[in-house]
Amino acid sequence: MKENSVSNVNASHRPPETVDGLRELALSIARSESELRLGTKSREVLARLIDLQGDQVLLSISSAARRLGVNPSSISRLARSLGYARFSDLQKVLLSASFTSSASFYRDHAASALTADKRSLHAQAQQLCAENQHNIDRFLQGVKHADIEAFAQAVIDAPRVRLYGVRQFHALCSFSAYGLGMLRPDVALLSDATNGVAEGLASLSEGDVLIAASCQPYTRQVVDVCRMAQTHGIHTLAVTDYASSALVEYSQVSILVPHESSFISNSMVAYFAAMECLINACATLAGDEAGKAISRRDQFISELDIEIR
Known part of the structure; x- marks a missing residue:
């Protein structure tokens, strides 16, 4: 996956130590304001990894790769391209964020409106409202x-x-x-x-x-x-x-x-x-x-x- 390669990166480049720093780096890369160069697919994977911050799916590179629909080796190469020695260093940054609930619940129930029990409409409404509240909380966590x-x-x-x-x-x-x-x-x-x-x-x-x-x-x-x-x-x-x-x-x-x-x-x-x-x-x-x-x-x-x- 050559698009993860980095062009003209200074040897002194230090990878972000916080999720906020990682998000700022991702924005800089997207705007071509950074020395780091990532391909379109790699930028998407980075953005989605940041979106998973604090999620238990990040506890292993295999589960993170399954969630994102990519190979574990792609995530490893992305971590190195960002300046981390290995995925575990990037993992520490992403897991430093703490949320009370996991976004994996949403993915697993993406089709719930079509498959839900017709006798559980109120429970379905409760679930959707909780998910929306969680999205608002995550927005507040990310915006500065x-x-x-x-x-x-x-x-x-x-x-x-x-x-x-x-x-x-x-x-x-x-x-x-x-x-x-x-x-x-x-x-x-x-x-x-x-x-x-x-x-x-x-x-x-x-x-x-x-x-x-x-x-x-x-x-x-x-x-x-x-x-x-x-x-x-x-x-x-x-x-x-x-x-x-x-x-x-x-x-x-x-x-x-x-x-x-x-x-x-x-x-x-x-x-x-x-x-x-x-x-x-x-x-x-x-x-x-x-x-x-x-x-x-x-x-x-x-x-x-x-x-x-």
């Missing part, structure tokens, strides 16, 4: 103050903000556009019933912000839009799942959100929770200006007598 601040400051400072996502993520972007629109002017979806993606991008200039959202399997058009935005000086903020995500390479800030669950599709609960956190952060940084925007909105709602009281 600097990530939230960078995201919020970019949104507050930008002349214009547009959001783009398709399929399930279109709903997330619509929700987020509404929330951010309460705090500042000129926030909208990149495309709507009137204008397509090309028209939306053409309306943006250098310094404007595009918030793009997608998770595996990534939609090609979302990745293409991110690449085009970066080419034209538009700041891209990605809300995605793994450090190996196709969106990370073209983003200035990446917010990573886990979504493993027994839901019939990619679970969106943690993504909506993450966006609520980010919108609140924008409100905090905007301060009085956000307060004025909300008050002005309330004034029009009152004058139009929109709400039934």
Whole structure:
């Protein structure tokens, strides 16, 4: 598996000693900001290993390889490429994170909605809610103050903000556009019933912000839009799942959100929770200006007598 090879790595390179350091390295590799070079498959394996942090499946290289669908030798080579002498050194870093439950439960029950006992619908609901709570906990474990601040400051400072996502993520972007629109002017979806993606991008200039959202399997058009935005000086903020995500390479800030669950599709609960956190952060940084925007909105709602009281 030659793609795990490392190009022009300084002999003094020291591998990360924490999961946070490992995650930062994975992001740097994805953005070509690191001396380390990994192939697409190796970057994906690294991101998924990080996602397994604290999981008992990491207690052996064989069980980790089975979970990821790769050969144990591939993981060994990846560990050495990252600068670790052996897998056990990488294993110590990944197991240093402690979670109260194991993500393996989710994989084993991926088809539970189709095979569950029809007499146990409440138990099924309990399971899914617990999984969503666990994803939110993992999001909070992974995201840092600097990530939230960078995201919020970019949104507050930008002349214009547009959001783009398709399929399930279109709903997330619509929700987020509404929330951010309460705090500042000129926030909208990149495309709507009137204008397509090309028209939306053409309306943006250098310094404007595009918030793009997608998770595996990534939609090609979302990745293409991110690449085009970066080419034209538009700041891209990605809300995605793994450090190996196709969106990370073209983003200035990446917010990573886990979504493993027994839901019939990619679970969106943690993504909506993450966006609520980010919108609140924008409100905090905007301060009085956000307060004025909300008050002005309330004034029009009152004058139009929109709400039934």
